[in-house]
Amino acid sequence: MNLLLNIAVDGIAYGMILFMIAVGLSVTMGLMRVVNLAHGGFALIGGALAHWLGAGLGLPFGLALLLAVAGTIVIAMPLERLVYRRIYGFGELQQVLATIGLTFLMIASVNLLLGSSLLAIPLPEALSRSVDLGFRQLTAHRAAVIAVGALVILGLWALLDRTRFGIRLRAAVDNRDTASALGIDTGRIYMLTFALGAGLAALGGILGAELLPIDAYYPLRYMVLFLIVVAIGGLGSILGSFVAALAIGLIETASRYLVPDMATITFFGIVILFLALRPRGLMGRA
Amino acid sequence: MQGLEVRGLSKRFGGLVVSENIDFDLPPGARKALIGPNGAGKSTFANLVTGILSPSGGTIRFDGQDVAGLNEAQRVKRGIAKTFQITTLFPRLTVRENLRLPVLEREGQGTRMFRRASGNAEIEAEVTALIDQFDLGPLADRPVLDLAYGQQRLVEMALSLALKPRLLILDEPAAGVPSSETHLIIEAIERLPDDLAVLVIEHDMDLVFRVARSIVVLVQGRILTEGTPEEIANNAQVRELYLGGAHG
Amino acid sequence: MAVRFLPPLLMLLAAVAAYFLFPYNLAFLTRIVIMVVLVLSLDLVLGFAGIATLGQAAMYGAGAYAAGLFAIHVWADPVAGLVAGALAGAVLAALSGAVLMRTQGLTLIMLTIAVAQICAEIANRARGVTGGADGLRGIRPGKVLGVWEFDFIGITGYWYALAVMLLVFAVLAILGRSPFGLSLRGIHESPARMEAIGVSVYRRRLAAYTLGGGIAGIAGALTAQITQLVSLETFSFSLSAEALIMLILGGTGRLYGAVLGTVIFMAVHHVAAANDPFNWLFVIGALVLAVVFFLPAGIAHLPTSLKRLSKGGRHAGS
Ligand SMILES: Nc1ncnc2c1ncn2[C@@H]1O[C@H](COP(=O)(O)OP(=O)(O)OP(=O)(O)O)[C@@H](O)[C@H]1O
Ligand SMILES: [Mg+2]
Numbered sequence: 001m002n003l004l005l006n007i008a009v010d011g012i013a014y015g016m017i018l019f020m021i022a023v024g025l026s027v028t029m030g031l032m033r034v035v036n037l038a039h040g041g042f043a044l045i046g047g048a049l050a051h052w053l054g055a056g057l058g059l060p061f062g063l064a065l066l067l068a069v070a071g072t073i074v075i076a077m078p079l080e081r082l083v084y085r086r087i088y089g090f091g092e093l094q095q096v097l098a099t100i101g102l103t104f105l106m107i108a109s110v111n112l113l114l115g116s117s118l119l120a121i122p123l124p125e126a127l128s129r130s131v132d133l134g135f136r137q138l139t140a141h142r143a144a145v146i147a148v149g150a151l152v153i154l155g156l157w158a159l160l161d162r163t164r165f166g167i168r169l170r171a172a173v174d175n176r177d178t179a180s181a182l183g184i185d186t187g188r189i190y191m192l193t194f195a196l197g198a199g200l201a202a203l204g205g206i207l208g209a210e211l212l213p214i215d216a217y218y219p220l221r222y223m224v225l226f227l228i229v230v231a232i233g234g235l236g237s238i239l240g241s242f243v244a245a246l247a248i249g250l251i252e253t254a255s256r257y258l259v260p261d262m263a264t265i266t267f268f269g270i271v272i273l274f275l276a277l278r279p280r281g282l283m284g285r286a
Numbered sequence: 287m288q289g290l291e292v293r294g295l296s297k298r299f300g301g302l303v304v305s306e307n308i309d310f311d312l313p314p315g316a317r318k319a320l321i322g323p324n325g326a327g328k329s330t331f332a333n334l335v336t337g338i339l340s341p342s343g344g345t346i347r348f349d350g351q352d353v354a355g356l357n358e359a360q361r362v363k364r365g366i367a368k369t370f371q372i373t374t375l376f377p378r379l380t381v382r383e384n385l386r387l388p389v390l391e392r393e394g395q396g397t398r399m400f401r402r403a404s405g406n407a408e409i410e411a412e413v414t415a416l417i418d419q420f421d422l423g424p425l426a427d428r429p430v431l432d433l434a435y436g437q438q439r440l441v442e443m444a445l446s447l448a449l450k451p452r453l454l455i456l457d458e459p460a461a462g463v464p465s466s467e468t469h470l471i472i473e474a475i476e477r478l479p480d481d482l483a484v485l486v487i488e489h490d491m492d493l494v495f496r497v498a499r500s501i502v503v504l505v506q507g508r509i510l511t512e513g514t515p516e517e518i519a520n521n522a523q524v525r526e527l528y529l530g531g532a533h534g
Numbered sequence: 535m536a537v538r539f540l541p542p543l544l545m546l547l548a549a550v551a552a553y554f555l556f557p558y559n560l561a562f563l564t565r566i567v568i569m570v571v572l573v574l575s576l577d578l579v580l581g582f583a584g585i586a587t588l589g590q591a592a593m594y595g596a597g598a599y600a601a602g603l604f605a606i607h608v609w610a611d612p613v614a615g616l617v618a619g620a621l622a623g624a625v626l627a628a629l630s631g632a633v634l635m636r637t638q639g640l641t642l643i644m645l646t647i648a649v650a651q652i653c654a655e656i657a658n659r660a661r662g663v664t665g666g667a668d669g670l671r672g673i674r675p676g677k678v679l680g681v682w683e684f685d686f687i688g689i690t691g692y693w694y695a696l697a698v699m700l701l702v703f704a705v706l707a708i709l710g711r712s713p714f715g716l717s718l719r720g721i722h723e724s725p726a727r728m729e730a731i732g733v734s735v736y737r738r739r740l741a742a743y744t745l746g747g748g749i750a751g752i753a754g755a756l757t758a759q760i761t762q763l764v765s766l767e768t769f770s771f772s773l774s775a776e777a778l779i780m781l782i783l784g785g786t787g788r789l790y791g792a793v794l795g796t797v798i799f800m801a802v803h804h805v806a807a808a809n810d811p812f813n814w815l816f817v818i819g820a821l822v823l824a825v826v827f828f829l830p831a832g833i834a835h836l837p838t839s840l841k842r843l844s845k846g847g848r849h850a851g852s
Contacts, residue, residue, distance in 0.1 A: 097779065108815035276633040279641060
């Protein structure tokens with residue numbers, strides 16, 4: 001019983017991290033139809049900035065987090081303009097290549113500036129404390145991760161359901177030709193969506209640094225993990241990514257607790273089986 | 287019984303009923319046209335018969351055998367072929383290569399690895415005959431993406447005919463072809479083998495009245511009426527339908 | 535006719551010239567030749583059949599481990615080892631392809647990467663058999679065809695790898711012009727139309743993927759025999775990605791593009807990189823973006839691109 005609860009808590013926290021990092025990837029892939037392998041790079045950039053601001057300059061965690069997310073967005077916007085916008089119309093293969101190239105450049109840049117070792121992000125006292133849940137000790141950090149993840153999904157829901165931007169975004173995802181024919185400025189929507197996705201990835205990268213440690217090779221190491229969330233959730237579906245991320249978090253955690261020696265293989269086995277049965281994922285559209 | 291027999295065929299996309307209880311026969315040698323407004327479900331009907339879509343209900347029999355369990359490729363092997371409303375060719379292959387492919391596959395040679403694709407004299411003769419039949423001779427060695435649209439529509443037909451089908455569905459063969467060139471399409475249809483069962487889906491009424499001996503009118507997934515060209519031309523309901531500007 | 539034999543002839547000449555020009559770099563030259571075999575396998579899968587994959591290293595690694603284990607436990611004969619490697623690559627491709635070929639786009643790409651990762655994980659766990667992270671050691675291949683012994687300068691290794699590469703090239707050249715090759719190009723151009731002419735696209739793609747896996751397995755087997763060591767790196771994502779980059783750099787679907795791209799890439803790598811892997815990432819990242827934006831069809835298509843450009847054609851860049 002305790003074991004199950006442990007799996008649930010750790011799995012949900014892990015899932016929230018995956019969700020924050022991958023949701024932007026799913027939405028941009030659904031919206032711009034671009035195969036983007038560089039998305040994990042934004043989590044790396046966020047984490048690297050937070051490391052530099054927190055450990056290097058000694059800023060408090062909260063401030064470092066905010067600035068790092070903002071900094072990632074500032075870097076992502078011109079990238080969208082200069083690189084991504086040009087490859088939207090390209091074939092799948094060209095997109096794969098371009099985004100691999102971009103990933104390599106991100107890795108090399110982080111290495112050049114901060115080196116190739118682990119980039120620790122110091123947590124404040126308040127987040128390192130434990131909270132007693134009765135059946136186990138939960139670090140405040142993990143609780144915060146779950147809370148932030150929940151806020152993000154609520155925030156995204158409100159954004160999509162309640163704002164003009166959200167309505168336009170959904171119209172563009174459903175049918176971008178119609179959307180631009182209706183006078184919606186799809187170029188602006190692309191850029192804002194891209195920036196939002198990059199910012200969320202940075203947030204997830206920073207908050208998840210305990211589970212997915214940050215170093216220069218981060219985007220390659222976890223590329224498959226983030227892509228799995230998108231593939232299982234179904235391209236372009238926020239709810240799909242959320243459900244997929246939680247399920248993946250729980251499954252991975254469970255296999256680490258239950259079959260530690262075969263965790264990776266069990267995990268991949270389940271993922272492949274699922275995709276063999278549902279190649280378009282949970283909420284994928286034809 | 288020879289030919290196509292469709293009974294009670296229906297198809298829903300979610301809540302949208304696109305085919306409803308369709309009965310339809312097409313014996314060998316038939317020349318039928320299927321007409322109806324945009325979105326009536328004509329292409330859907332063609333896709334159900336060829337196996338691209340699976341029906342929500344009803345039966346499809348061909349030459350007396352139920353083909354429900356067969357996928358598209360298997361139905362092709364039984365002799366059911368169709369052309370695409372939106373030109374679907376192998377754009378960077380030449381006209382000759384485009385036509386060589388279906389002939390090779392029909393002859394079961396498509397998986398041979400250690401002989402030249404162009405090395406079989408009989409197959410090459412057949413490909414050349416097809417090229418001549420559709421007057422594509424001068425273009426034979428050009429990639430089809432270099433061809434004018436009307437000519438691409440001819441290749442579209444030639445590709446399906448290369449399968450030597452016994453039932454051929456032409457989904458808007460003249461769609462997008464400038465009216466100065468539709469006569470090429472009509473002539474090509476008129477030259478199809480006599481024993482082939484042909485179903486033409488088309489908005490161009492000149493073409494329909496030139497080639498069809500019988501016309502089926504489909505409206506909102508249901509068959510409105512069926513008759514000879516004269517009967518259809520004089521049918522009040524049909525005239526009303528086509529006076530609304532749907533005439534293409 | 536004569537033009538068709540020009541590329542292979544030039545290739546052979548270049549290989550002989552390289553042998554005499556760089557007698558102290560035979561190990562490097564051999565690596566290039568082996569890499570060409572891997573990239574050729576990718577050209578079959580991706581260039582001909584249009585299957586986007588970032589996991590060709592899975593079959594390469596499987597071939598390497600199979601050939602290594604075969605040499606250690608069964609029979610040291612190199613040619614038999616190649617067959618073992620080819621079989622391992624083909625079987626892995628067939629098994630994984632049975633699922634993978636049902637998917638497309640992002641899911642397909644992701645799964646190809648995942649398969650290679652799973653293989654690496656299995657090889658890592660099965661330490662008793664594979665040596666785990668230390669790599670598989672103790673491979674002592676016998677004489678090639680019972681005549682040529684592997685020497686430590688790498689002379690036999692070079693000619694052996696070259697012979698295998700030319701054989702693979704020739705087989706693929708024949709395959710490319712066969713009905714099967716034509717059908718793969720057809721699938722690449724329009725899967726929907728291929729179904730409509732009665733082809734099971736799934737099965738045909740699976741066949742191509744399996745064949746490509748077999749050839750990648752041969753490349754892996756060559757590495758195992760010539761370097762006498764197999765490491766977990768044979769399954770690495772970087773290897774798959776670099777093979778893809780080499781292919782695109784050279785140009786897909788025409789075989790000698792694979793050769794050209796590999797040679798250029800490896801040469802640049804040799805000059806620019808070897809000592810600092812991170813600065814190398816700057817070079818390769820910029821190179822890839824440059825290819826995508828300025829030379830999307832690859833170097834093998836450069837003459838065509840230039841011709842179009844000089845004619846003022848609109849498609850110069852596409
Ligand atoms: N895959 C699908 N999913 C959902 N709806 C579909 C699908 N395919 C077709 N439809 C809908 O079914 C209806 C019939 O489409 P269909 O293409 O059969 O019409 P059609 O008679 O061929 O029209 P047209 O003359 O424009 O070619 C349309 O409303 C279309 O939007
Ligand atoms: Mg239609």
